[in-house]
Amino acid sequence: MDLFDKLANRPSPLGPFTSAGYGYYTFPKLEGPLGPEMKFNGKDMVVWSINDYLGVGSNEKIKQVDAEATAKYSLSAPMGARLMTGNSDEHEALEKELAAFVHKEDAQLLNFGYQGIMSVIHALVDRNDYLIYDELSHACIVDGKQLAMADKSVFKHNDIESFKKQLYRAAAKKKDNSSILVVTEGVFGMTGDLGILPEIIKLKEEVPFRLLVDDAHGFGTLGHDGSGTGTQLECQDGIDVYFGTFAKAVALVGAFVASEPRVIQFLKANVRSQIFAKSLPMPIVVTARERLKMIRQHPEWREKLWSNTLKLREGLIKIGYNVLPSESPVTPVLTQGSTDLCQDIMRIMREEHGIFVSGVAYPVVPKGVVLIRLIPTAAHNDEHIEKTLSAFEAIKGFVEAEASKISA
Numbered sequence: 001m002d003l004f005d006k007l008a009n010r011p012s013p014l015g016p017f018t019s020a021g022y023g024y025y026t027f028p029k030l031e032g033p034l035g036p037e038m039k040f041n042g043k044d045m046v047v048w049s050i051n052d053y054l055g056v057g058s059n060e061k062i063k064q065v066d067a068e069a070t071a072k073y074s075l076s077a078p079m080g081a082r083l084m085t086g087n088s089d090e091h092e093a094l095e096k097e098l099a100a101f102v103h104k105e106d107a108q109l110l111n112f113g114y115q116g117i118m119s120v121i122h123a124l125v126d127r128n129d130y131l132i133y134d135e136l137s138h139a140c141i142v143d144g145k146q147l148a149m150a151d152k153s154v155f156k157h158n159d160i161e162s163f164k165k166q167l168y169r170a171a172a173k174k175k176d177n178s179s180i181l182v183v184t185e186g187v188f189g190m191t192g193d194l195g196i197l198p199e200i201i202k203l204k205e206e207v208p209f210r211l212l213v214d215d216a217h218g219f220g221t222l223g224h225d226g227s228g229t230g231t232q233l234e235c236q237d238g239i240d241v242y243f244g245t246f247a248k249a250v251a252l253v254g255a256f257v258a259s260e261p262r263v264i265q266f267l268k269a270n271v272r273s274q275i276f277a278k279s280l281p282m283p284i285v286v287t288a289r290e291r292l293k294m295i296r297q298h299p300e301w302r303e304k305l306w307s308n309t310l311k312l313r314e315g316l317i318k319i320g321y322n323v324l325p326s327e328s329p330v331t332p333v334l335t336q337g338s339t340d341l342c343q344d345i346m347r348i349m350r351e352e353h354g355i356f357v358s359g360v361a362y363p364v365v366p367k368g369v370v371l372i373r374l375i376p377t378a379a380h381n382d383e384h385i386e387k388t389l390s391a392f393e394a395i396k397g398f399v400e401a402e403a404s405k406i407s408a
């Protein structure tokens, strides 16, 4: 059979969303300047679906830095991979600043978080090693696991007993030259709960292992200084390899891993997605440095993010929605319902209330569950929050009626 003819029957992680509703439920186009107020299909929307947590993407000073850096360096420079011709003082300075920001000794820049972390996992373990990861890990960790040569096992989401079982199982099978790498997340991006990092780290006393934490959503948003979930949970030292991306709080492309100098030195020579790929363009590196500096200088951005998060969460709870025990700005609204209900909520919110929210249904979440995810940012204001809460109040009766069809 022809390969292309077969593709139509291949399941996609998007399920029924794959082709139905292209441009509306999937691949929608938000237009106008980046921020909490954008246009969708020509209509004004209050947007709750972009991860620009600190409002950095709409900051006028930063836009100026972007323009000046692009004029100075062009978007092409430097050409080549870091290893060959793509290195610069700016790249190295950014690595030092990132390491200092997250309280680690050294860091390596990654062109994209997704490929970067996959490759880091691949580089860190070999066929003698064990890789243990949380079952709700982001797709990039799951793909990194596929690449890794190590023996793999998974523990139930944030379940310390399940983790312990896998850890002891790996320890029992271990040979002299075997090591264990544990991978989990700082903030789970769909549900907003934090990884049980202190509990995991405590078990190092029983079985030695190294811990890699994907802190995509925690970097810049959590901890008194924005240095992430480890700082928030007072266990940053127990994270052996810290991963952060620029794709959320820094509102940019690019990412990094931070660790001990000997580990970073090893990764620079072994992370294949970086060795064999063009380095980050100079304007991205220059603006990342400036953004990091501004994030450090403006703790009030993080305070505003959190006050908006609390107002939104408390308002939703008051109306009677289940927002899960999220401990981060990620605000999930959970209900029972079908894929149709998920689409209905998105459509009614957009068309009748001018509120742009995104949701997921089966197969991204279990069958019969609908999760609408709201991402508050420092750029939202009280008016945005009130308008959104009124809209959620207005659709409550409809959502409840549809949910009861599932439970009936």
Ligand SMILES: Cc1ncc(COP(=O)(O)O)c(C=O)c1O
Binding pocket: 112, 113, 114, 115, 138, 140, 185, 189, 214, 216, 217, 245, 246, 247, 253, 254, 255
């Ligand atoms: C938990 C998590 N890890 C990794 C990534 C990938 O990062 P990037 O967008 O920089 O490729 C994302 C999404 O951005 C994410 O949510």
